[in-house]
Amino acid sequence: MERVLIKKIAECEGKNALIKGRIFNIRNLGNIVFLVVSDYTGTIQVVADKSIKVKTGDSVEITGFVKKDERAKGGYEVKVEKLEVVSNTIEDLPVDLSKEDLNLNLVTLLDYRPLSLRHPRVQAIFRLYDLLLKSYETVMREYDFTEIKTPKLLGSATEGGANFFKVKYFEKEATLAQSPQFYKQIMVGVFERVFEVGSVFRAEPHFTTRHVNEYIGLDAEMGFIKDFYDVSKTLNVVLKKMFRMIEKEGKEYLDLYGVKNMEVPEEIPCIKLSEIKKIIKEEYGYEVPSETDIDPKGEELAGQYARDKFNSDFIFITHYPWSDRPFYTMPSLEDEKETYGFDLLYKGLEIATGGQRIHKYEDLIKNMKKKKIKSEGMEFYLDVFKYGIPPHGGWGMGSERIIKQMLGLDSIKEAILFPRDVKRLIP
């Protein structure tokens, strides 16, 4: 007999069917035993008698009669005729997966990741993550972006600084990519519009609920832009379409987290950094401590402001100062202390950084000198600008942060299958 997927069980009503899956829960009422069995497509109630011998977690193949029954969740149940345990649980599960809420501390959740991922609520996170990746790729292609994959083993650090991982590379020393920045800019000179979904490594020893040392970046770069608003507007519409797709295809998973608002505004509010700091002070009486940047508390309030004033979960903060942005960022023509760089906040957390880049060789060299950055090892990148790279810009977006904010997760680590932080390299 051929296997029937649980979501298609209705097609077998009134017949015998073979289902394969895992024992998720057992409710033993004496003469009647209810098994909750799930496969990758869904969950069904299986009815057995007291002679049945299974444990939670067992992988089973069940042949049984499928009938409609109002008393079963989902409306259908399978009466066991034959049950075979194809792989059995030899130790009690260290965590209780049968309850609606897993109720584990983050550390336990991650230590037992292979098991905690079996829980429906935990799985939902990664079903949505899958949809996030799918929607990003779909929408980016719709807008004529070409998907690229760039190397993560690099001969030099992308953006300077000491926050990169060093690895042995035969006779040499290599670093792990902190960003695909150089490569995606180079590729603007080839395909004009490119995007990448790839690993990003950051060697910063941070201990927060929004940082990890390895994450998946959703990057993009586009040529022949008029100004950086071309970039932010593209990101805006891309997100709008992505969220629509996720909402449509991932409804059952979003419902598990009670996500109500998946609306991305037609036009995400766009406020200069210097402006938003004034607003935050006026509206909420909070003074952002940094001269040049906005702190997490300030970001939260900026998100609050977007919510209150514009009914938006998103807000662009623009014109970050020259001193705080990397050397390839286009300085503002109106005020040389500012740049055409922006951040995008989602529910008060930075999820993307972007802007216009310098596209002229002389300007780039001049800017590097001003920032006291050496060009050694970067010639492969810099030389490209001798050969007519069009005005361009792009963004880098943190995929896991989007999911964290979307679902209101306590930690970004919940949105990563096997997160890497300062202390965690296993599992």
Next chain:
RNA sequence: GGGCCCGUAGCGAAAUUGGUUAUCGCGCCUCCCUGUCACGGAGGAGAUUGCCGGUUCGAGUCCGGUCGGGCCCGCCA
């Protein structure tokens, strides 16, 4: 790098100003139950309170050390 906090059965928590046998829920084991769906009921097992030392008649609780972990800031996505 700076600051704050936490280690109690497999899991999640409790334990009054230090007080006598360390408590509860889930899970596990045994028994009862033919319609449960977080099934229910009865009973049971399971803990060197991270580790070392100190104060005290007495330490899960106070002090010192040590090991392990978490959070906030900085920085960033």
